Amino acid sequence: MVLASPTNGAAPLTVGFTGSGSTDDQPGLSHSWDFGDGSPVSNVADPDHEYTSVGTFDAVLTVTDSDGQTDSGTVRITVTGEPGSCPDYLVNGDASLPLPEGVLASGLDSAVMLEGTGAGPGCQLELTNGDGGEPWAKYRIAIDLAANGISAGDELYFSLAGSGTGGAARFQVARDNRPNTFLVDHAYGTGWSTHSQTVTVPSGLSTLDIWIYPNFGVSSAGSARYGDLVVSKGSIGGTGKNILNEKLINSNDTLEEDLDAFVELDKVLVYPNPSSGLLYLNLSSLMDVELNCNVYNSLGQNVFGLKLDANHASNEELNLGHLSSGVYYLQIQSIYGNIFKSIVIEK
Numbered sequence: 051m052v053l054a055s056p057t058n059g060a061a062p063l064t065v066g067f068t069g070s071g072s073t074d075d076q077p078g079l080s081h082s083w084d085f086g087d088g089s090p091v092s093n094v095a096d097p098d099h100e101y102t103s104v105g106t107f108d109a110v111l112t113v114t115d116s117d118g119q120t121d122s123g124t125v126r127i128t129v130t131g132e133p134g135s136c137p138d139y140l141v142n143g144d145a146s147l148p149l150p151e152g153v154l155a156s157g158l159d160s161a162v163m164l165e166g167t168g169a170g171p172g173c174q175l176e177l178t179n180g181d182g183g184e185p186w187a188k189y190r191i192a193i194d195l196a197a198n199g200i201s202a203g204d205e206l207y208f209s210l211a212g213s214g215t216g217g218a219a220r221f222q223v224a225r226d227n228r229p230n231t232f233l234v235d236h237a238y239g240t241g242w243s244t245h246s247q248t249v250t251v252p253s254g255l256s257t258l259d260i261w262i263y264p265n266f267g268v269s270s271a272g273s274a275r276y277g278d279l280v281v282s283k284g285s286i287g288g289t290g291k292n293i294l295n296e297k298l299i300n301s302n303d304t305l306e307e308d309l310d311a312f313v314e315l316d317k318v319l320v321y322p323n324p325s326s327g328l329l330y331l332n333l334s335s336l337m338d339v340e341l342n343c344n345v346y347n348s349l350g351q352n353v354f355g356l357k358l359d360a361n362h363a364s365n366e367e368l369n370l371g372h373l374s375s376g377v378y379y380l381q382i383q384s385i386y387g388n389i390f391k392s393i394v395i396e397k
Contacts, residue, residue: 052067052111057125058130060130062102063129064098064099065101065109067097067098067099069083069096069113070096079113081111081112082114083110083111085101085109087103104130106128106129106273107126107128108124108127109125109126110122110123126178128164130162136165136173138163139151139161139175140152140277140279141279143279144282144390147198147283150191151191152190152191152260156184157179158188158189159180160176161176161178163175164275166277169241169242170242170275171211171392174277175189175276176274176275177274177276181271183269186229187264188262190227192227192259193259194256195255195258202251202255205248205249206282207248208234208245209245209246209247209281210260210262210276210277210279212242212245213238213239213240213243214238214239214240215275216265216274217264217273218237218272218274219262220235220266220267221234221238221260224258225259226257234247234249238274260281262276277377318331318335318336318382319331320380320391323392324395327371327395328369329393330367331366331368333364333366336382340358340384341358341384342383343355343381343383345381346379347376347378347379353373353378354368354373356368375396377392378393379393380393
């Protein structure tokens with residue numbers, strides 16, 4: 051019998067393990083605990099152990115009887131960052147479109163926010179399914195279209211980072227929470243990558259539902275991580291209107307010129323990134339237009355704002371030296387829509 055309490059919490063986390071309930075028809079059982087974090091093995095039946103690093107750890111108890119026969123059991127321990135360092139759930143990077151907390155669906159066992167270490171977003175949602183036979187276990191975030199002023203024909207921009215740390219990570223957007231109706235369907239590899247896609251909202255829908263999986267389509271235990279979620283109105287995030295068409299109708303600009311500017315939006319550069327807080331924006335694709343630049347933290351709070359008039363330079367300085375280390379989201383607003391860029395500050 052393998053027991054642990056607590057099985058999750060913020061670092062440093064002290065966990066009490068119980069292995070003395072193990073039984074055998076032979077006397078003289080010995081116990082060996084491997085806590086999964088690289089620390090020395092313990093031969094105490096009921097040890098306490100302190101986890102000081104953020105992550106997910108499989109503690110394994112191996113029991114050996116007097117005949118040399120062994121048996122083992124595993125318990126998973128999830129250690130998060132300090133309380134308040136990350137939100138409790140996957141927050142939308144576009145604060146103008148707040149999304150509800152996701153729910154566990156189709157047998158998903160757990161969804162825990164972790165402070166990222168090394169590669170990947172600063173805050174990561176780890177989905178874990180410890181049971182077999184549940185290949186469609188998932189985490190669901192429902193977007194209420196009417197409540198957010200989203201209509202048929204509007205465009206929604208989706209962006210999500212993912213990593214199949216221990217399973218088949220997959221990102222889908224379903225219509226009215228129904229299978230096989232996907233507007234977005236993307237599979238991630240074992241390393242971190244980001245998938246971004248713009249969709250047009252179909253008619254007759256109440257919700258669009260984000261589905262993300264710990265081990266898509268596999269009938270065994272698994273886990274995956276996700277972060278840097280952005281859902282925004284508009285083709286690159288924005289107001290939910292076709293701003294490009296409005297500008298064409300209300301000005302004397304040519305269609306060719308405006309389309310060229312629209313295509314160039316993704317060429318805005320942020321450098322150096324990561325940085326210690328002082329960075330630069332290459333805005334050569336957005337000249338002669340007013341810009342509003344806002345920076346948001348992982349909680350969706352606005353921590354910096356800068357307004358640039360139409361005479362701004364092609365390279366503008368952005369001084370974020372007052373911010374602490376972490377991942378932030380830069381939103382650049384213009385008449386063409388919104389651009390979102392992730393910013394990493396390392397001090």
